[in-house]
Amino acid sequence: MAIDQKMMAGSTTLLVLSLLRGGEKYGYEMILELARRSDNTFQLREGTLYPILHKLEQDRMVEAFDRETDTGKKRRYYRLTRKGEALLTEKAAEWQTFSSKVNAIVFG
Amino acid sequence: MGEKNIQSWAAEACRRIEFFPDRKAMERELTDHFADHRDALLESGMNAADAEELALRALGDAEEVGEQLAQVYNTVWTRLWRFSRGALFLLVILFVLFRVLTPPFSAYKIRYFDLDFLDDSAQMYYDRDAYEAYNEGFTEETIGKRLTLTNWTAGKSDAAADYMGFHWTVKNWARMDYTMECNDLDPNDGPPPVPDSYEGVVLLLCLRDSALYPGSVHFGNSDFHVVDDRGTQYQFAGRDLASPCWSMGECGRVWNRYYIQLTLRSVDEDVEWIELRAGSDENGLRLRIDLMEGEVFG
Structure with a gap:
């Protein structure tokens, strides 16, 4: 089912942070994980992932470092900082409240 | 074809990132992402041209991505931060250049002239090493930062200055390396007093033999x-x-050596050499110190 991208727009930070909760990842890995977890429902325009990641890095929600992948390629990895974890918790709770209220209205 | 397309795409997306290192790093990251996606598609069996096209399309619109990147990278604070780092970098470069271009005070060319030799009326004290040089007459020697130069002369000047002989020790006191070299000084006697300032050239004149007394x-x-x-x-x-x-x-007296310390203040940076002269031109000693290979402190 295709989802209106505008509905995703407000949730991208939450989604990106959530992807990193499971451990450090590089950009393409995050895209794959997003598709996998959402059963291919969410397919971010891949280039737009990086402004989000770099903004989070600037705000010290994530930290970046270079590492070799399992296949020996050097990639830029990202992981949550403690501040990022706290923000994720906050955003997740916010989403829970928001979505439950939307559900209550839509499905009465 | 695919490499050229992704490079163009990445360059376009990053075009508005002002700081060159950030721009290059971002281009690299986007190019790596493209390569990962393309390789995954190739592994799934897709042909190269289709894989590249799909991977490129999946990145989205370069201009849109570029707009978002510019908002992230080109804030007032990032600009200020980068300016301060750039200014600091420039200061470091200037400092290094200054140190490189300023001649180091590392070596001196010493030339000494014996203008007079043996005067039977004078007592003579010999230093073996110097004696050979002495007999050779004019000697030029380049020594490193810490110098010990021995020169001997003996004679009587018209001004009734009976000078026996000297060890000339030239030391750059500003280097704070004032452990004196004067023919194996006994460090237990302590170093000579440090001058109040390190301006100019400091010369330490050591008298060699304990049989000499100041008078x-x-x-x-x-x-x-x-x-x-x-x-x-x-x-x-x-x-x-x-x-x-x-x-x-x-x-001063250090281990039966006597030393006298000269501090020549405010030696002009353009001075090529200084010369110590004792006695007259006909009967005396000259010690020329070439300053062009050394840093003059003033």
């Missing part, structure tokens, strides 16, 4: 002086050697 040493009244290549005469600071060293109070 027998004359540096010549007005005969002893220091001039530079322009004929400027220098005043001594600290210990005044214009008058003879008559008592122990005026000269």
